[in-house]
Amino acid sequence: MSHRNARLTVHGRRILVERVQSGRPVAHVAAEMGISRPTAHKWVRRWRAEGEAGLHDRPSRPHTTPHRTPATIEARACRLRTDRKLGPARIGAILGLPASTVHRILVRQGINRLSFLDRPTGRIIRRYERDRPGELVHVDIKKLGNIPDGGGHRVMDRRQAIDNKIATTDARKSSKPVIGYSFIHSAVDDHSRLAYSEVLTDERQHTAIAFWQRANAFFAAHGIAVERVLTDNGSCYKSKLFTHALAAAGITHKRTRPYRPQTNGKVERFNRTLADEWAYQRPYQSNNERTKALADFLHTYNHHRSHTALNGKPPISRINNTAGQYT
Known part of the structure; x- marks a missing residue:
């Protein structure tokens, strides 16, 4: 230029x-x-x-670079990075290269940061984002242990918390401290990251269908017409009733490949945010107290919390900026 x-x-x-x-x-x-x-x-x-x-202008890059690291050595450096997650200093010591040269190789191949790689497989994570709100909505469920009345071990010492669980367990059951789980159903719009969540008692197909109908109404209230829904391969999502419920509303149901949670990564990351900034953000005295706090968290997340993928703006900013463009 x-x-x-x-x-x-x-x-x-x-x-x-x-x-x-x-x-x-x-x-x-x-x-x-x-x-x-x-x-x-x-x-x-x-x-x-x-x-x-x-x-027209041409790039200033030379046609040949005689002193560039051979392709075979670059390939070995990349394998050490993806297989063993080693840094430039350690790779350089193994291959007999300066750490700065190894760093340039990793930058050139797009693997200079470990966050760019899928930790279990070492494969480069392919990130994507849909072009408009409603084109794809990610749906998932996160299971959390219930909090007994009076609080769990985050409020009191562990022995007292176990006794408290036993006291709140149904008398017909054994004295084993089991108090059950809450199931947080969440839906996140791929483009805007606008999120909707509910705390429900199970993850059965009828519960998942009823949740989605309320989530769809939430998105519609924000001017988003949902076209596709992406879920994992949980039993409630594999049921024909769930797919039929989506089809009746003109929505296409997509499922991720087995054992590939990164495909559904936006809602998976939202689940982590839920845990850090709501579920475990502070000690709660009861399960009801934690459930009531979810509404405030969702309002903050959608309207005030900055999002790195949105240039530091909250999800609602993309809805406001694109209102009327996709209807």
Whole structure:
């Protein structure tokens, strides 16, 4: 791309060629346009060899780099990075290369940060984002242990918390301290990251269907018409009733590949945010207290909390900025 003080742009080079083509000397045309004769000859020569394409800028990268690290060594460095998660210093010691050279190799291959890789497999994570709200909504369920009345071990010592669990367990059951689980059903819009969650008692198909109907109404209230829903392969989502419920509303149901939670990564990351900033953000005295706090968290998340994928803005900003564009 031409710099701001360049004498010639693509349009100027075209004028140069046209004047030379008319039979005028290159030296005279160069003087008129305020450039040197070698520069004028260069563009005329390129035009004669390549035509219109020769008038455009080229990258300054050399055609050959004799001192570049051989491809076989680069491949070994990449394997050490993806298989063993080693850093530039350790890879350099193994391959006999400076750490700075290894770092340049990793940057060139797009694996200089471990966050770019899937930890179990070492594969590069392919990140994606849909173009408009409602084009894809991620849906998932997170299971959390219930909190007994009076609080769990985050409020009291562990022995007292176990006794408290036993006291709140149904008398017909054994004295084993089991108090059950809550199931947090969540839906996250792929483009805007607008989120909707509910704390429910199970993860059965009818519960999942009823949740989605309420979530769909939530998105519709924000002007989002849902086109596709992406879920994992949980039993409630594999049921025909769930798929039929989506189809009845004109929504396509998609499922992730087995054992590939990164495909559904936006709601998976939202589940982690739920745990850090709501479920375990502070000690709760009861399960009801934690459930009531969810509404405040969701309002903060959607309307006030900055999101790194949205340039530091909350999800609602994308809904407001794109209102009316996709209807």
